[in-house]
Amino acid sequence: MTGKVVTIASGKGGVGKTTSVANISVALASHGQKVTCIDGDIGLRNLDVVLGLENRIVYDLVDVIEGRCRLRQAMIRDKRLPELYLIPAAQTRDKTAISPSDMVRLCDELRQEVDWIIIDSPAGIERGFKNAIAAADRVLVMTNPEVSAVRDADRVIGLLEAEEKGPAALVINRYDPAMVRRGDMLSVEDVLDLLAVELIGIIPEDENVIVASNRGQPLALDGKSKAGQAFQNISRRLMGEQVPYMEFDSQNLLQRLLGRKK
């Protein structure tokens, strides 16, 4: 087995990297794939909380790298799915505790055992980001449809190009079709126009995401909500399927009429 390493990065904080890592991992695992997600945000770990696995952490990423435990011991299995594991970040250390070459070594070992390794990059473009992308086969760049997030995504894409990490794929998160129709939000076309990269997913704004994160129950587990479906679609596109983009305009007639009157 040779697993693929996918890193999710954004530059700007708060655009939804951690939530997406959790949900894309869950979605991949729900298709029977063997998935390990790694929290790259050493010192500010969150992925364990979003996945609801916080109370099961014994060893973490830094323990593996510094040889205090075996890789297997740091992989927390998510019991809701057959093959989903989390390697949590250390909370008491910082980004300098590991180096890009440590990540490459770790991922090369993991590749033998799983289909997918999903890495959650910290915000910023410094050491933590460099660690997170060092081993990546693909990088998904996350942005929100707002000017500052798009600006940071552009910078990150530029850095990825300079590091010859191959073409980045774009995920647009917290997309609000109604606001776009009113002309108050950048449209998908506006964002793609500026960034000129391939699109791999659009996730609509959905308050269920916050509820799910607080409960530690990723949305992609039930798959009824729009955002949950969007994550499922991204995971299928990662697996090489052609999945059409969600229709945001086909809301019910009443909403459309109301929207138009404004």
Next chain:
Amino acid sequence: MDKTPSFIQIKGIRDGLLVTLDGAAWPELETIFVKNVDERSSFFQGARVALNVGAIELRVAELSALRDQLSERGIALWAVLSESSVTETTAQNLGLATRLTKPHPVDVRDAVEGLPENSSKWIKGPLRSGGRVLFEGNVVVMGDVNPGAEIVAGGSVIVWGRLRGVVHAGAQGDEKAVVCALELAPTQLRIAGDIAVSPKKQGKNQPEVASLKDGQLVAEPWQDLTGR
């Protein structure tokens, strides 16, 4: 320096250490350098290093590997000097300096006057946020120049795409320099000593040329200039 033969030379300079590698092929030189660092880690700890690699061609993978190895040892690589244009481009892509100090403005001006008129730098776009191009002659970009990117040219700037970043043409005082783009909407536009900010968009986008006329920065549609 008895243990290190002529492959590696280390010199203290104002901005840290200047390490010159020479006399062998790349992987060996890298090994020699890293070994040298490991042997004298207390000397190198926390150092800022500029590297002179002579004519050796380095690709991004090689240079970034070295940079990572050095940073693991607490050494910051901040500049790479080379006679090879491949290595220089690589270093620039990785955000490393390729000169030890910025040339004095007067020296640059002399250099520009010595340049043939058609000396241009060709850049394949898009030039993204954080990207910076500094060139004594003209700059041509095939693709967009995104907000957060910066072009400083001694001569004119031509953008075959949307220009939304900061652009400075005639940076050494050439008032005849122009800036043209398929869509001229820079964050800030400077020609010689004049600065202008794009007005808010009105009407359809069309190719435009910005130039200095009687000390005023003006932008005119391309068609008006060629249609005469």
